[in-house]
Amino acid sequence: MKRNEFIKRLKAGLKGMPQEDIAEIVADYEEHFDAGAADGRSEEEVAAALGNPSRLARELRFEAGFRNWESARSPSSAWSAILAFMGLATIDILILLPVVLPVIGVVFGLFVAVLAIFVSGGFVLIAGPFSGFPGGWLVAILAGLGMMSAAVAAGALLMLISIGIVNALMWFGRLHYRVIEPAIHAED
Amino acid sequence: MSEIEIQLKKGVLGLCVLALLSRGDSYAYEIASRMADAVDMGEGTIYPLMRRMQSEGLVTTYLEESPSGPPRKYYRITDTGRERLSEQVGDWRTFTAAVNGLILGSEAPMEEGETSHEA
Structure with missing residues (x-):
């Protein structure tokens, strides 16, 4: 999987969360790809090491819902x-x-x-x-x-x-x- | 990797991250790659974990210029984080000592193993 596709699938999975949260999460993963590239790894390698973007999105969404509930x-x-x-x-x-x-x-x-x-x-x-x-x-x-x-x-x-x-x-x-x-x- | 290994590693991930950060600030990519080498799991899991630890006040973040490319988000352990770390290290030691006692139980009588932990 290329970087673009990973980010696309991640964003699709995060749909419905507040815009600034999505932007922050996406920036984290973009940074990860940048650091991976600086490390001499290919986009495919980094994406494979990161894991399934849809599953990561589900976990991030659930955590966000949980935090909202905890705070208010x-x-x-x-x-x-x-x-x-x-x-x-x-x-x-x-x-x-x-x-x-x-x-x-x-x-x-x-x-x-x-x-x-x-x-x-x-x-x-x-x-x-x-x-x-x-x-x-x-x-x-x-x-x-x-x-x-x-x-x-x-x-x-x-x-x-x-x-x-x-x-x-x-x-x-x-x-x-x-x-x-x-x-x-x-x-x- | 066996099931018990996966569960054990997932459980102690937070402890390992706090331990790494207690020795110096770091950015997620570095944490993830060090964890991936040692603990062998998806690097992506680090981000949900870091967000959770940040919201629990165990770590804080700041931006710092990187030698290559855009600024990086660094994580620093807080005082709460250090407290949590020493608690968890204590739990971990007790747990591994108990498990070791049971695994090695065939070599030493059980009661001896138990009293030595309570002492």
Whole structure:
């Protein structure tokens, strides 16, 4: 493989990452080819020693997603971490998907339910006292507050659970390319 | 190369890079070629590793003019990196001592080997 093709395949694999990160990574590998040439090695030799560019790109992408998730725990960083995880897209992860997707779906559904309980708690709190709530207005206010705080508690619990799930995915992803993938493609 | 060799080498790659850098700053190509000679693995793996170590604050980078061509990115080990290195060297010594004890176990009784590690 020539230098141009290596860089092209690397870039293709990095698509979707921030521009400046891609530029930095590509510059690293360009520098490697320059240093190799100064060392008297051919482009093909250097490319062969570097290894498969698509696989390197997958590892770099996954690491970047992992770092984002580590530095900022937000829904969007969780989502991009999950995408980077899916990007590893190889057999063991495809096998895992039927397990992972329902879990993500259930967590999402629970979030929606918690939000609904919170909103209806607010409704009971505000509208209950004026609409003949069984037990009187004080009961309506307390019931409303109770529903809202239960929703907040359940939401916090769900948050912890989803952080745990994403962490577990990241752990598996690292395990994947450190142990499982080298074991599958021991030759490249 | 057998499977156990690959796993072992991948596991200690970070330790080896820190050890190299603790003896002087270096650039990725030089690190990679020294590692490739000694540890025999894809040179490309060095870049994901260096980026990870940089984000963990174990190394920092700076640019320096090279005698041939454009400036090179040099890596320098940080204090955190040195701490991590001495921790990992300690772990490595304990581990290899334990494995050696087991491998050579046929020559010396097990209990003796174990007590000598704890002592």
